[in-house]
Amino acid sequence: MNKKWLFALVLIGLLILGACSESTIPEGAESNGSSSSSEAGDQEVIYASTTDAVGLSPTMTNDSVSSSVMSQIYENLFERNPETMEIEPKLAESYENPDELTWVIKLKEGIEFQDGTPFNAEAVKYTFEKLIDPATAAPRASLLEPIDTITAVDETTVEIKTKYPYGPLLAALSHSNAAIISPTADEAQDLMQNPVGTGPFKFESWNQGDQVVLVKNEDYWNGAPTLDKVTYKVVPEVSTAISMLQTGEVNFIDALPSEQLSRVESLENIDVTKKDGTPVYYLTFNHSQERNENPDFRKAVASAINRDAFVEKLNGLGVRSNSVLGPQVFGYDESADEAGTAYDPEAAKQLVEENGFGDEPIKLLAANRDNFILMAEIVQAQLTEAGFNVEIETMEWATFLDTARAGEYDLTFLSWSNVTSDGSEMLYPNFHSDNVGASNRAQYSNPEFDKLVEASRTTVDQDERKKYLDQANQLMLDEDAVVVMYHGVVTAATDKSIKGLELDPNGQWFLQNVTRE
Amino acid sequence: MTTAETLELKPKKREKYYITTLKRLFKNKLAVIGLVIVILQILIAIFAPFITIHDPIKQNLANSEMPVFSEGHWLGTDNYGRDVWSRIVYGARISLVVGSVAVTLGLVGGIILGMLAGYYRKLDAIIMRFVDLLFSFPGILLAMLIIAILGTSLVNVAIAISIWSIPTCARIVRGSVLSIKEKEYIMAMRSMGASDLRIMIRHILPNASAPIIVFATMRMATAILSTAALSYLGLGAQPPTPEWGAMISQGQDFMWSSPHLTIVPGIAIMLTVFAFNVLGDGLRDALDPNMDLQQ
Numbered sequence: 001m002n003k004k005w006l007f008a009l010v011l012i013g014l015l016i017l018g019a020c021s022e023s024t025i026p027e028g029a030e031s032n033g034s035s036s037s038s039e040a041g042d043q044e045v046i047y048a049s050t051t052d053a054v055g056l057s058p059t060m061t062n063d064s065v066s067s068s069v070m071s072q073i074y075e076n077l078f079e080r081n082p083e084t085m086e087i088e089p090k091l092a093e094s095y096e097n098p099d100e101l102t103w104v105i106k107l108k109e110g111i112e113f114q115d116g117t118p119f120n121a122e123a124v125k126y127t128f129e130k131l132i133d134p135a136t137a138a139p140r141a142s143l144l145e146p147i148d149t150i151t152a153v154d155e156t157t158v159e160i161k162t163k164y165p166y167g168p169l170l171a172a173l174s175h176s177n178a179a180i181i182s183p184t185a186d187e188a189q190d191l192m193q194n195p196v197g198t199g200p201f202k203f204e205s206w207n208q209g210d211q212v213v214l215v216k217n218e219d220y221w222n223g224a225p226t227l228d229k230v231t232y233k234v235v236p237e238v239s240t241a242i243s244m245l246q247t248g249e250v251n252f253i254d255a256l257p258s259e260q261l262s263r264v265e266s267l268e269n270i271d272v273t274k275k276d277g278t279p280v281y282y283l284t285f286n287h288s289q290e291r292n293e294n295p296d297f298r299k300a301v302a303s304a305i306n307r308d309a310f311v312e313k314l315n316g317l318g319v320r321s322n323s324v325l326g327p328q329v330f331g332y333d334e335s336a337d338e339a340g341t342a343y344d345p346e347a348a349k350q351l352v353e354e355n356g357f358g359d360e361p362i363k364l365l366a367a368n369r370d371n372f373i374l375m376a377e378i379v380q381a382q383l384t385e386a387g388f389n390v391e392i393e394t395m396e397w398a399t400f401l402d403t404a405r406a407g408e409y410d411l412t413f414l415s416w417s418n419v420t421s422d423g424s425e426m427l428y429p430n431f432h433s434d435n436v437g438a439s440n441r442a443q444y445s446n447p448e449f450d451k452l453v454e455a456s457r458t459t460v461d462q463d464e465r466k467k468y469l470d471q472a473n474q475l476m477l478d479e480d481a482v483v484v485m486y487h488g489v490v491t492a493a494t495d496k497s498i499k500g501l502e503l504d505p506n507g508q509w510f511l512q513n514v515t516r517e
Numbered sequence: 518m519t520t521a522e523t524l525e526l527k528p529k530k531r532e533k534y535y536i537t538t539l540k541r542l543f544k545n546k547l548a549v550i551g552l553v554i555v556i557l558q559i560l561i562a563i564f565a566p567f568i569t570i571h572d573p574i575k576q577n578l579a580n581s582e583m584p585v586f587s588e589g590h591w592l593g594t595d596n597y598g599r600d601v602w603s604r605i606v607y608g609a610r611i612s613l614v615v616g617s618v619a620v621t622l623g624l625v626g627g628i629i630l631g632m633l634a635g636y637y638r639k640l641d642a643i644i645m646r647f648v649d650l651l652f653s654f655p656g657i658l659l660a661m662l663i664i665a666i667l668g669t670s671l672v673n674v675a676i677a678i679s680i681w682s683i684p685t686c687a688r689i690v691r692g693s694v695l696s697i698k699e700k701e702y703i704m705a706m707r708s709m710g711a712s713d714l715r716i717m718i719r720h721i722l723p724n725a726s727a728p729i730i731v732f733a734t735m736r737m738a739t740a741i742l743s744t745a746a747l748s749y750l751g752l753g754a755q756p757p758t759p760e761w762g763a764m765i766s767q768g769q770d771f772m773w774s775s776p777h778l779t780i781v782p783g784i785a786i787m788l789t790v791f792a793f794n795v796l797g798d799g800l801r802d803a804l805d806p807n808m809d810l811q812q
Contacts, residue, residue: 239769239772239773257770259596259770259771259774260770260773262774263773263774309578312578313578313581313596366756368751370770373756373767374596376756377576377597377756377757378576378578378597380756380757381574381575381576381597381757391755392755392756392757393669393755394669394751394755394756395669396751
């Protein structure tokens with residue numbers, strides 16, 4: 001009897017606690033003035049993501065959620081046109097190369113940061129120097145690593161000298177982590193909590209773990225946006241976010257999982273935008289292992305995997321191509337679509353049998369995320385069919401990245417979203433021998449390949465660069481160094497009242513021209 | 518000369534004890550239902566290859582997400598076109614094996630610690646403080662910690678759950694030992710010079726068996742549920758193992774299009790846990806007729 005009473009008491013206590021914490025949230029939200037937010041006609045968008053932003057300083061972050069907020073607040077010198085995939089000036093006016101090592105960039109005039117600080121050559125110099133400075137320990141310092149000096153020639157001219165000819169510089173400058181920050185704001189406050197840029201939206205508030213609120217920048221140099229307010233809500237469960245989308249509690253979500261796609265598409269008040277994207281998902285061998293250096297072994301694995309059957313499972317959210325550099329990435333060539341070893345189960349069986357590949361167990365490492373598990377389960381079944389002895393080991397994302405970096409696996413799946421959409425930015429970090437033990441988790445090391453990738457980086461002529469990238473790409477495929485599973489399709493689901501959303505092939509989006517009807 | 522044997526229950530008496538216990542158990546309808554489900558599950562697990570047509574891990578991407586009562590797949594197929602019935606049946610094997618291994622290991626550890634603590638005053642404080650230390654962790658958290666150290670696999674899940682069972686078992690055993698060791702027949706054994714080991718194993722343990730059996734049965738329910746929970750979190754069974762918790766975790770992405778992928782393994786877990794719980798309840802009432810008086 002006593003226990004029952006105790007249990008009841010505890011339960012009541014918990015209920016009271018629950019009620020308290022519930023009541024505190026609406027109060028906080030009301031003070032931000034967001035309670036009447038979702039009424040139609042308001043020029044406001046509420047976006048939901050499964051995780052919170054890490055921080056709001058381009059210098060100090062390197063994750064897609066943070067950059068989805070920052071892309072509205074900050075701007076870059078250059079940006080890639082999502083239609084033509086060409087790099088165009090944004091805050092810059094024009095650029096020229098007096099020689100291979102020098103980039104003279106003219107800036108647009110009369111632009112101010114949201115705190116009133118003028119945007120000028122000094123601000124650019126400050127931003128880039130801060131990003132490169134080892135003392136800053138910026139996660140993406142490598143973007144501008146080839147830069148030697150940055151000089152503010154006059155108010156609107158910046159001269160950048162690189163240590164060696166560096167082809168992907170403009171692509172690097174268009175990366176969201178190379179956005180220009182306000183020097184005065186950076187000295188006065190912590191941009192991670194209190195960001196100031198030149199973009200169309202200003203930072204209003206951030207309730208960590210709950211929501212970030214941005215408001216219209218009335219003085220935006222390129223014409224103030226129509227939207228008055230943008231709210232980024234954290235909704236950890238995708239299914240919940242979709243339900244909220246259905247009821248109008250949120251108006252916009254992105255990165256839809258393929259298994260939820262049909263549900264979202266069936267919602268009457270929702271538009272689904274899909275766009276072939278830059279992310280690539282591939283199976284890689286651990287190239288530091290002796291067994292994996294046997295070309296027949298890699299060939300057997302590659303010919304055992306039916307990638308067409310897999311891509312069909314993605315409900316249209318995957319593009320099939322053997323090429324490591326996808327159709328939306330600079331350096332791609334159509335001829336690579338069919339390069340490498342094609343699916344041929346009989347050949348695979350024969351190779352396995354002849355060489356006894358099925359005798360030793362193979363550890364297939366997979367990150368504990370939906371699409372990675374999907375790849376792992378299907379590939380495991382197909383490899384088993386061919387006679388291999390494959391065991392899956394799943395791991396939580398952060399542990400997985402460390403384990404793969406240390407090379408503690410036989411086979412694994414990796415992905416790369418490629419924010420700059422440049423092939424060098426895919427092949428160099430992921431497969432160049434410089435980066436073994438760091439971002440080269442495949443442990444791939446091939447001097448011939450290294451040379452081609454280096455050439456693609458140190459050449460300034462873009463057509464030449466493309467040729468080098470294609471050669472490097474084909475070389476990997478000829479060797480079956482990786483088996484490309486699919487190229488991602490970026491998605492967004494928006495309320496029908498939202499018009500003008502621009503979705504980039506790298507999954508980023510911009511709200512500058514968005515209106516609600 | 519009076520030997521120890523004469524002090525034990527004579528075979529006839531023992532038999533009678535079992536029969537009365539069983540009679541009492543069968544009077545409890547709920548417990549009978551539990552027993553039937555448990556026996557059924559054991560039979561299903563043993564005869565799994567004979568009652569399924571499909572290989573539980575064989576994929577057929579063309580036949581994915583078939584609903585229940587489809588031709589050839591009466592419980593439908595999952596996202597990979599694997600037969601859900603086969604996976605449930607083979608999943609029963611995993612649940613039972615992992616559950617009983619975990620409980621057995623936990624019992625061995627718990628009985629040894631509990632006996633030592635109950636019998637030897639000097640060891641009592643040390644062992645029970647250690648047990649308290651284990652108690653201070655919430656169960657599932659302790660299991661997760663152990664798996665984080667050992668790595669994810671079903672074997673490690675069994676080890677983790679068994680470690681988590683040790684403290685409760687040790688306390689129950691210690692309590693029984695404390696009261697039994699004051700009984701006159703134990704005093705008699707001791708005065709006749711019987712060794713401690715003999716007294717503990719041949720005289721105390723059999724008399725403390727009732728609460729241990731009840732604990733073991735109830736613990737099976739917890740162990741099966743925890744195995745499923747850990748696999749659901751991705752810490753237990755690795756794909757494509759047909760484990761119930763892992764099946765729910767995979768199925769939840771398809772809650773809207775194919776709800777049977779979560780509901781069917783959910784029912785399997787629920788039935789099993791329910792069965793072991795009511796059976797344990799029934800056993801407690803049957804084994805300890807004084808229970809009613811105590812309440």
